[in-house]
Amino acid sequence: MSVYLDHAAGEPLRPEAREAWVEAAAVVGNASSIHHAGQDARRLLEDARERLAAAVRCDPPEVVFTSGGTEAVGGALKGLWWSRPSGSDAIVLPDGEHHATLDTVEWLRAHEGAHPRPVALDDVGRIPVAGFEAVLEGAALATALVANNEVGTVNDAPALAAVAASRGVALHLDAVAAFGHVPVSFREWRDGAAGTTGLAAMSLSAHKVGGPVGVGALVVARAADPVPLIHGGGQQRGLRAGTQDVPGAVAFAVAAELAVAELDAEAGRIAVLRDQLIGGVIGSVPGAILLGDPDRRLPGNVHMLFPGAVGETLLFLLDQQGIAVSTGSACQAGVPEPSHVVLAIGRAADEARQVLRLTLGRTSTDADVAAVLEALPGAVERARAAGARSPSRA
Amino acid sequence: MHILAAMSGGVDSAVAAARAVDEGHDVVGVHLALSRAGGTLRTGSRGCCTIEDAMDARRAADRLGIPFYVWDFSERFREDVIEDFVAEYQAGRTPNPCMRCNERIKFAALLDRAIELGFDAVCTGHYATLLDTSAGRELHRASDAAKDQSYVLGVLTAAQLAHTYFPLGRTPSKAVVRAEAEARGLTVAQKPDSHDICFIPDGDTRGWLAERVGAETGDIVDRAGTVVGSHDGAHAFTVGQRRGLALGVPAPDGRPRFVLEVRPVTNTVVVGPKEALAIAEISGDRYTWAGAAPDAVEWTCDVQIRAHADPVPAVARLDADGSLVVRPETPLDGVAPGQTAVLYAGTRVLGQVTIDRTVSAIPIDA
Numbered sequence: 001m002s003v004y005l006d007h008a009a010g011e012p013l014r015p016e017a018r019e020a021w022v023e024a025a026a027v028v029g030n031a032s033s034i035h036h037a038g039q040d041a042r043r044l045l046e047d048a049r050e051r052l053a054a055a056v057r058c059d060p061p062e063v064v065f066t067s068g069g070t071e072a073v074g075g076a077l078k079g080l081w082w083s084r085p086s087g088s089d090a091i092v093l094p095d096g097e098h099h100a101t102l103d104t105v106e107w108l109r110a111h112e113g114a115h116p117r118p119v120a121l122d123d124v125g126r127i128p129v130a131g132f133e134a135v136l137e138g139a140a141l142a143t144a145l146v147a148n149n150e151v152g153t154v155n156d157a158p159a160l161a162a163v164a165a166s167r168g169v170a171l172h173l174d175a176v177a178a179f180g181h182v183p184v185s186f187r188e189w190r191d192g193a194a195g196t197t198g199l200a201a202m203s204l205s206a207h208k209v210g211g212p213v214g215v216g217a218l219v220v221a222r223a224a225d226p227v228p229l230i231h232g233g234g235q236q237r238g239l240r241a242g243t244q245d246v247p248g249a250v251a252f253a254v255a256a257e258l259a260v261a262e263l264d265a266e267a268g269r270i271a272v273l274r275d276q277l278i279g280g281v282i283g284s285v286p287g288a289i290l291l292g293d294p295d296r297r298l299p300g301n302v303h304m305l306f307p308g309a310v311g312e313t314l315l316f317l318l319d320q321q322g323i324a325v326s327t328g329s330a331c332q333a334g335v336p337e338p339s340h341v342v343l344a345i346g347r348a349a350d351e352a353r354q355v356l357r358l359t360l361g362r363t364s365t366d367a368d369v370a371a372v373l374e375a376l377p378g379a380v381e382r383a384r385a386a387g388a389r390s391p392s393r394a
Numbered sequence: 395m396h397i398l399a400a401m402s403g404g405v406d407s408a409v410a411a412a413r414a415v416d417e418g419h420d421v422v423g424v425h426l427a428l429s430r431a432g433g434t435l436r437t438g439s440r441g442c443c444t445i446e447d448a449m450d451a452r453r454a455a456d457r458l459g460i461p462f463y464v465w466d467f468s469e470r471f472r473e474d475v476i477e478d479f480v481a482e483y484q485a486g487r488t489p490n491p492c493m494r495c496n497e498r499i500k501f502a503a504l505l506d507r508a509i510e511l512g513f514d515a516v517c518t519g520h521y522a523t524l525l526d527t528s529a530g531r532e533l534h535r536a537s538d539a540a541k542d543q544s545y546v547l548g549v550l551t552a553a554q555l556a557h558t559y560f561p562l563g564r565t566p567s568k569a570v571v572r573a574e575a576e577a578r579g580l581t582v583a584q585k586p587d588s589h590d591i592c593f594i595p596d597g598d599t600r601g602w603l604a605e606r607v608g609a610e611t612g613d614i615v616d617r618a619g620t621v622v623g624s625h626d627g628a629h630a631f632t633v634g635q636r637r638g639l640a641l642g643v644p645a646p647d648g649r650p651r652f653v654l655e656v657r658p659v660t661n662t663v664v665v666g667p668k669e670a671l672a673i674a675e676i677s678g679d680r681y682t683w684a685g686a687a688p689d690a691v692e693w694t695c696d697v698q699i700r701a702h703a704d705p706v707p708a709v710a711r712l713d714a715d716g717s718l719v720v721r722p723e724t725p726l727d728g729v730a731p732g733q734t735a736v737l738y739a740g741t742r743v744l745g746q747v748t749i750d751r752t753v754s755a756i757p758i759d760a
Binding site: 313317319382 | 422465511512
């Protein structure tokens with residue numbers, strides 16, 4: 001038996017995306033070449049750019065394909081930092097952001113003299129708009145998750161974009177976990193408020209919507225002018241030089257298009273499974289607590305605290321039974337760190353190691369939910385017993 | 395059996411896991427993360443805690459087709475091994491951290507957790523032999539005397555031995571293990587052995603200790619208490635050491651002097667002639683039995699005081715005050731409190747005692 005409940009780490013590749021990917025890989029030609037072969041490749045690439053732009057609701061020239069979400073986030077933050085208005089050196093950085101963001105801002109702090117301005121999350125993991133706005137004044141740039149990849153809380157992205165615009169601060173949105181799962185509209189968020197500065201860039205990743213790993217995109221607003229990190233052939237507005245990955249772009253576009261087309265129906269179906277899972281766990285595992293926002297959360301995200309049971313142990317026990325789940329947090333040498341997101345929503349360090357993230361997606365079924373509901377109570381009991389032998393750690 | 399193979403990333407534990415798989419056991423590979431500050435790449439042959447070592451273990455598990463996990467024991471390791479190591483030095487004793495790791499981590503924290511999670515045994519790449527007899531399970535030396543690791547396993551109790559599996563114990567030599575690893579396509583076949591203390595990656599134990607216990611100037615005295623020199627920190631000295639004393643006052647007889655004792659409370663190092671190193675009796679209050687406890691009050695055995703020391707015939711007895719006293723037939727050299735004495739009957743490990751007290755073979759005024 002194999003039950004996959006880690007869709008947030010990687011959504012299974014959509015068959016349509018795989019077919020398009022393989023087909024495009026057979027096309028001869030470099031999309032930058034002038035001859036007919038190059039033109040064939042270029043046509044596929046620009047078709048893909050248009051289709052992805054339509055799915056994200058932005059203009060095609062705003063789409064810059066990257067190697068994934070992390071490159072997009074890094075390119076946005078560093079690029080916007082180096083094109084910041086003179087005299088500003090603060091970066092608005094809410095707690096609980098993804099490590100792609102945290103580590104980039106930390107690098108900018110250590111090497112470039114950036115001053116991070118934290119924004120505390122509320123107890124369900126949401127970025128308070130007022131708290132965000134309060135530290136925007138005079139900042140070089142701001143960043144925010146559209147939806148938190150660990151606890152699944154969906155932020156009020158339009159409101160965050162609006163306050164950034166009203167304060168004249170360039171905003172980067174990390175939509176890696178959100179895109180394809182909740183409605184995303186770059187254009188509406190960008191144009192929601194007057195002024196040229198506001199939503200400047202947004203990061204996306206293909207494998208979160210059933211596209212291939214190794215492909216992502218940074219949506220860069222027409223008005224934004226980030227400094228490129230990669231120099232060379234001038235491709236993609238000069239923002240990301242290098243021969244373009246046509247098959248990857250095509251597969252991403254196909255996956256994104258399908259995800260957005262199915263979003264309403266699938267989000268509804270998956271949210272029903274999610275709520276069955278949450279209700280079932282709370283009903284069968286003594287002491288289990290749902291973290292994150294119970295209402296405004298990603299349709300596939302279940303994030304639970306199991307007091308007394310180490311998440312790493314639970315993951316192991318479930319994996320022994322063929323059930324793949326996650327502790328949700330970053331790994332150092334294969335060892336999960338206490339989740340900084342769980343800490344950011346006010347939980348203790350011990351609790352931050354006693355969580356599991358179970359994420360559903362396109363291929364999830366009732367049977368998956370039933371399987372984990374059958375295995376989890378025993379696993380928690382066993383993990384609690386194992387934890388008791390080595391208190392506060394395991 | 396459902397077996398947890400502890401995989402360090404070295405060749406021994408990889409081949410041990412492979413043999414467990416061949417035996418038909420249901421094997422899961424586990425790498426212990428013992429340091430959160432481990433480097434990315436291995437340097438030289440030291441340590442086992444880098445990400446590269448974890449990757450070597452993972453690739454060996456891949457090759458064997460077994461599941462693989464990294465378990466974090468870094469906090470336990472820091473408390474039970476590293477901090478213990480520092481505390482022992484501060485108390486003037488000479489600890490063996492590998493032994494402590496076996497006692498507290500591999501065959502305690504890890505084994506307990508394995509049992510709780512449904513495993514029957516922990517398999518490691520140690521060179522030692524288990525023998526199941528009517529009287530119970532016994533721990534014996536490995537077939538290859540040069541690789542024998544029964545000494546560092548001397549801390550294991552009957553309960554621990556019951557859930558332990560050492561597939562390499564009867565292997566004639568390390569070369570055989572390397573050849574087998576090669577034949578199995580394990581990439582670690584020619585990986586150098588790890589040496590030294592894994593949490594002191596540059597091998598500079600004195601420098602490492604100086605950072606943690608401080609280095610304060612103190613006196614070097616002879617056995618009569620006369621100051622004959624000074625030092626920059628008593629922790630840097632071990633019993634039996636001759637070099638690096640830099641004594642200003644020569645010995646009256648002009649003969650070389652050796653460290654006889656380290657007194658951390660007064661930050662004093664005691665030196666004397668080589669003969670004064672000879673120890674006629676050792677004793678300690680902390681001992682364990684690798685199987686049933688001896689049924690006699692006094693018995694003959696062999697005693698071994700270091701991993702690669704020769705065993706020496708001895709008489710051991712249990713005193714009424716609860717201490718275990720061992721008198722070797724011929725005096726032992728270079729014994730320091732904190733060291734472990736492992737008692738053997740032939741190839742069989744009887745148990746071990748942590749040395750608290752030593753009695754010199756030569757009276758003080760000799």
